[in-house]
Amino acid sequence: MSATDVPAPVRPAYGAAARAEWERRTNSFTELAKQVRAAGLNDRTPGFYLALFSGLVVALAAALAGHVLLGESWLQLLIAAALGIIFTQFAFLGHEASHRQVFASGPANDRFGRLLATFFVGISYAWWMTKHTRHHGNPNQLGRDPDIAPGWVSFTDEDAAHATGFRAWITRRQGWLFYPLMLLLGLDLHQASIRRLFRPGQLQGRGIELTLLGVRFALYLGMVFWVLPVGMAFAFLGVQLGVFGLYMGVSFAPNHIGMPIVPHGVKLDFLDKQVLTSRNVSGGWWATALMGGLNYQIEHHLFPGMPRPGLRHARRLVRQHCARYGVPYVENDLGEALTIVVRYINDVGWAARHSFMCPAAVSIGRG
Template identity: 65%
Template sequence: MSSLTAPAGRPVPGRGTGHRITHTYTALAQASRELGLQGRTRWFYVLLFGGLVAALGGAATGLILLGDSWLQLLIAGALGLIFTQFAFLGHEASHRQVLASGPANDRAGRVLATLFVGISYAWWMSKHSRHHANPNKLGKDPDIEIDTVSFVEEDAASRTGVMAWFTRRQGWFFFPLLLLEGVNLHINSLRGLFRRGKVEGRWLELGLLAGRFAIYLTLLFWLLPLGLAFAFLSVQLAVFGLYMGASFAPNHIGMPIVPREAKLDFLDKQVRTSRNVAGGWWATVLMGGLNYQIEHHLFPSMPRPHLAKARLLVREHCRAADVPYTETSLLAAWAIVVRHMNRVGLFARDSFQCAMVGELRGR
């Protein structure tokens, strides 16, 4: 596990240098506004939404026309991609990137997430807002909490038995497991809607989800034989989960972990814990703007078309402020994710290890 520490002789950013860096972030934000990078890009999102609806209509037409054919699995894969692109758009609406007002963005985000993607908007907002407030911070960021996999050493060390065996190899299992992430997202969002306490828009979202799955599953099992229908659904969910997970994983996994007691300024904690993916326009299309993760964390409401220009501004600002700015290729980022997960996994207990081996390994 990486820890957020400073080289010898240099104060930890956010403490001794906090005032200076906070001041420079204010200047950075002002510069982005003067360049018009915080302005809305309504026509971009209108065209994007229209294109995705057209793609969805094309997939539905193909589903109807192909009939009893295993070529339907190509349609299933395409739907997995389309639903992920809708999820990217819903993510942007949740950050107020799409429309001018907060309530309008929330309405759009709720429709996109629940009706088109099948995920609770309220659950996503709760989880994702906490992540943005404290990325990679122990005890604060829900995205690094222990789950099937362990993201930090202390969680890996708590594993025993079969889970310890799995955890020591979790890096190799990570991307194959993402094939199940689509199912996991649907289940967790339902759990979020049924949890105790106040959930904004609970009944509206439950209604939208029920309508969405009723129409989708009825159409699927009406048009296709039972076995093909289940195969179709499995492929769609697998592609959706893999695409979602492979797009979000490079953002923070393998970047420094912020200790519980650390107090960092906004710019420092957002930049040091985030990773950009190089590639330009194709990476932006593929990842829905998540490739500019640093800029997205610094300016969460900045529309996708402006992130490339913001990158030039932020990169130069970080160089002047001596804040590490991390950017790598997509393949390299995925390799880093696998290595990091395997390195963390080595801390899982080996139930079959003798005391002498354990003592020698600890030296």
């Protein structure tokens, strides 16, 4: 199956038994959801999230204290790298709050998520929520999933072929540049958030987000430039942003890149839509800690409100269910997943190189 073409499950044109089997498969998610509820996997786990949040606050306080105590030293770059990791872990927790995984109350999750995203991570919660909700509704679907919209990286041959200027230069080399570009992801998330907050139009929580972001950057940047000389301070911020962006990219890229892309307008049932376009990362508890639960991407997409501790238990039920109904379930270790990501991005860039060299040949080949 091509990574850029996922046909919808074909409904049999004749035969009552065949049609009944097709309907049983497409409606089977209800059966799976009942098993998950019976196992209590959607129950809130406040103790886990309290311990996780407390641990991250302690780690952040320790890193900032070390920053002040160490003073003018190039060893500060190690603290900058640690902060990049800590901020990413706060982002994982904010992601879970946005999915109502932390508290039973929706407003409580939103308040907590907004605090985590703006004050601890430095990005707009409302901007990210709008984008991420669209992604979950139609993962990897052309024209509907903003995560595969044309940008500095192209995810389809067509987008790559239409790239122009400097973006075209990057597209042709994007396989090699993919992870270096991730070093800039943190800076891109910050600037995109600020631009959205100042753009006209309705946006929930705009005032409080601008306030929290302003306080966050004033305190953080003020501390960095107070402790370090200007050149070292910029190096500190560069390392922190680079580690944050790379860590975020490495954690999110394996989830869907290189998995089938759904053509615009194609209709899939919920189970197929979420499972066929998602990839799990194996590794057990260490992968869960490293990726904030994103390693169970299939289960997360099927049950987005499920707390992190329940995902590994749901994996067994989902794998059994997919095997029973013939739904492909993809799981790779992290090294394999990252290799697949780079290979896929490189293939798209390779297609772009050929299209730039001979557009007519590419057009004939696709026709």
